[in-house]
Amino acid sequence: MGAYKIEKREYGFFAAFPAGVNKSIEKLKAYIDQFALILNPKTEAYKGVGGFKAMGSVFPTFWSWEAFWNITAFLSIVLAFMNLLPIPALDGGHVMFTLYEMVSGRKPNEKFLEYAQMVGMILLLGLMLYANGNDWFGWGR
Numbered sequence: 001m002g003a004y005k006i007e008k009r010e011y012g013f014f015a016a017f018p019a020g021v022n023k024s025i026e027k028l029k030a031y032i033d034q035f036a037l038i039l040n041p042k043t044e045a046y047k048g049v050g051g052f053k054a055m056g057s058v059f060p061t062f063w064s065w066e067a068f069w070n071i072t073a074f075l076s077i078v079l080a081f082m083n084l085l086p087i088p089a090l091d092g093g094h095v096m097f098t099l100y101e102m103v104s105g106r107k108p109n110e111k112f113l114e115y116a117q118m119v120g121m122i123l124l125l126g127l128m129l130y131a132n133g134n135d136w137f138g139w140g141r
Helices: 013-039 052-057 065-083 091-104 110-137
Strands: none
Touching: 013 065, 052 110, 091 110
């Protein structure tokens, strides 16, 4: 249709590493922009959040190593970003409590940490149910 000009670039072994890092940074920036849109209720982008079915539909109907590795890399970048969010059940939550301990000089109460972990897990399970519910039942659509 001529809407996009497709340009194929080939890289040597050593040139592929910086090119891969640059592409990863570009993908991460694009994902963070999309994540910000999802959190903004005015955009209603939260209605497009999908779960396992949506992830499966990203793969093409024909086998392509390039598509496979691009999707694998994207999912890895997304997983790394999500894991660093300051939600108590994730690594970002543990970093948040460790920073609190470093700044205040005292460890948070064990009961508080236990409740924070439970709240974090409830948030994550709720997000998972919402995303998969969007896939199967169109809750947000």
